[in-house]
Amino acid sequence: MDQADHETRILDAAERLFYARGIQAVGMDELRTAAGVSLKRLYQSFPSKDELVAAYLDRRDERWLSSLRTFVGDGGVIELFAWLVQWFSTEDFRGCAFLNAFGELGGRVSPPVLRHKDRLHALLRELAVREGAPDPDLRADQLLILVDGATVTAMLGRTNAAGAALRLALADVRG
Amino acid sequence: MDQADHETRILDAAERLFYARGIQAVGMDELRTAAGVSLKRLYQSFPSKDELVAAYLDRRDERWLSSLRTFVGDGGVIELFAWLVQWFSTEDFRGCAFLNAFGELGGRVSPPVLRHKDRLHALLRELAVREGAPDPDLRADQLLILVDGATVTAMLGRTNAAGAALRLALADVRG
DNA sequence: TAGCCTAGAGAACGAACGTTCTCCAAGGCA
DNA sequence: TGCCTTGGAGAACGTTCGTTCTCTAGGCTA
Numbered sequence: 001m002d003q004a005d006h007e008t009r010i011l012d013a014a015e016r017l018f019y020a021r022g023i024q025a026v027g028m029d030e031l032r033t034a035a036g037v038s039l040k041r042l043y044q045s046f047p048s049k050d051e052l053v054a055a056y057l058d059r060r061d062e063r064w065l066s067s068l069r070t071f072v073g074d075g076g077v078i079e080l081f082a083w084l085v086q087w088f089s090t091e092d093f094r095g096c097a098f099l100n101a102f103g104e105l106g107g108r109v110s111p112p113v114l115r116h117k118d119r120l121h122a123l124l125r126e127l128a129v130r131e132g133a134p135d136p137d138l139r140a141d142q143l144l145i146l147v148d149g150a151t152v153t154a155m156l157g158r159t160n161a162a163g164a165a166l167r168l169a170l171a172d173v174r175g
Numbered sequence: 176m177d178q179a180d181h182e183t184r185i186l187d188a189a190e191r192l193f194y195a196r197g198i199q200a201v202g203m204d205e206l207r208t209a210a211g212v213s214l215k216r217l218y219q220s221f222p223s224k225d226e227l228v229a230a231y232l233d234r235r236d237e238r239w240l241s242s243l244r245t246f247v248g249d250g251g252v253i254e255l256f257a258w259l260v261q262w263f264s265t266e267d268f269r270g271c272a273f274l275n276a277f278g279e280l281g282g283r284v285s286p287p288v289l290r291h292k293d294r295l296h297a298l299l300r301e302l303a304v305r306e307g308a309p310d311p312d313l314r315a316d317q318l319l320i321l322v323d324g325a326t327v328t329a330m331l332g333r334t335n336a337a338g339a340a341l342r343l344a345l346a347d348v349r350g
Numbered sequence: 351t352a353g354c355c356t357a358g359a360g361a362a363c364g365a366a367c368g369t370t371c372t373c374c375a376a377g378g379c380a
Numbered sequence: 381t382g383c384c385t386t387g388g389a390g391a392a393c394g395t396t397c398g399t400t401c402t403c404t405a406g407g408c409t410a
Contacts, residue, residue: 022281024199027367029390038388039369049368095278099327103270103278106197117331141328141339149324152274153316156292164316171347202397204360213358214399224398 007045010035014056019097023053023104050108053101057112060097065119072123076131077143080124081166084147088154088162095155096148120144142172182220185210189231194272198228198279225283228276232287235272240294247298251306252318255299256341259322263329263337270330271323295319317347 013035017026028049032042046052072079087093094100098113121140124147128139150165188210192201203224207217221227246258262268269275273288296315299322303314325340 022279024279025281028369029367039390040387043369094281099274100278102330103275104197104199106200106269114331117328138335138339138342141333141335142343144333145324145328145336145340145343146320147324148327149320149322152323152327153292153320155277156289158316158319160313160316161320164313165320167313168317168320168343168347172343203399204397214360215357218399 003045006035006037006041010037010042010045010052011056011059014052015060016092018053018056019060019094019100020092023101053105053109054112057098057101057109057116061112061116061119064097065116065123069123072127074130076127077166077169080127080143080147081150081162081169084150084154084162084165088151088159093154096151099148099152117144120147139172143169178220181210181212181216185212185217185220185227186231186234189227190235191267193228193231194235194269194275195267198276228280228284229287232273232276232284232291236287236291236294239272240291240298244298247302249305251302252341252344255302255318255322256325256337256344259325259329259337259340263326263334268329271326274323274327292319295322314347318344 010031013031014026017031017034028039028042031052032039035042046055068080068083071083098116101109102113121144124143125136125140128136128143131139133139146165146169150161154161185206188206189201192206192209203217204214206227207214210217221230243255243258247254273291276284277288296319299318300311300315303311303318306314308314321340321344325336329336
């Protein structure tokens with residue numbers, strides 16, 4: 001097992017634990033145990049917890065956006081919110097990892113969080129252009145509001161959040 | 176200065192510090208200093224940090240909703256989002272205290288957070304009824320998505336969040 | 351005035367946690 | 381076989397933090 005394998009196992013454990021229970025609630029020792037890696041190797045791969053957190057967020061950003069992009073393909077808001085419905089109903093769903101991390105750590109995690117939201121905004125803008133929206137930037141802003149709003153609302157237990165948001169997205173196209 | 180005054184000063188300091196920097200980032204000792212109160216009295220008023228956090232959230236809930244309710248009065252979504260615009264532009268704005276607390280502490284703060292969102296939902300439902308919405312529950316769900324979505328989006332620096340959300344709210348009425 | 355109660359200041363305690371260090375076993379190489 | 385390097389397990393260290401304890405000063409009552 002080489003260095004890359006170790007990093008993958010560490011990041012897998014980090015994503016599972018950090019997302020499920022919060023970053024500050026998970027210690028390096030518990031993470032080490034979950035990853036099945038020695039503390040020495042953990043610190044060789046990621047010299048501090050802050051760097052591990054940044055790596056966790058960046059990898060989650062890539063995977064999350066890639067999954068969404070693949071699912072939506074050339075589709076529109078229907079596919080966008082269908083993907084959200086499926087995400088919200090996964091067993092370990094606990095809201096947006098980036099918003100949670102921001103609430104928890106504030107400025108210390110800002111760069112990965114802002115990067116993530118900018119990339120999501122760019123994806124939504126592409127969708128807006130395909131839709132023929134007259135003002136794609138505004139439309140992307142609005143879709144971002146709907147996606148984030150539905151996500152935090154679903155996190156707190158309102159199960160029809162994605163459906164309600166979809167109706168707003170469709171209404172705006174007609175309006 | 177009696178007991179109630181002390182509690183007020185403690186809660187004032189707690190709200191300022193917890194909201195600005197996060198709950199876990201503020202220790203009881205710093206809070207004691209900011210409130211100008213002895214540690215003994217602090218623990219007489221609030222026997223543990225968890226109880227102080229709950230009291231902070233509950234008092235913020237009351238004040239926040241009361242301010243919104245007063246501003247909106249018998250108005251509709253225009254007034255609702257006008258209030259948000261003003262809130263977002265306050266200097267110390269840092270998103271929704273309840274969503275941030277949830278991201279930070281997860282289940283440990285769930286009851287006050289859920290209470291707050293339920294009360295906000297109820298206020299939005301009243302507004303939906305006044306508007307003559309055909310399905311006030313759905314409309315309240317949607318307004319909650321727009322309010323929370325605009326709030327987290329504004330927190331991350333998109334300054335026109337409230338305006339973009341308002342347009343969606345108006346579009347749905349027309350659609 | 352003498353004794354007692356209160357309250358404040360901050361030292362102290364115990365736990366948790368990020369990070370580093372020590373010890374030892376195992377394996378490659380002369 | 382004997383030596384040297386590598387890596388794992390976990391002890392140890394220093395700090396932070398929530399919470400409690402101690403000591404002392406001041407004011408009220410008899």
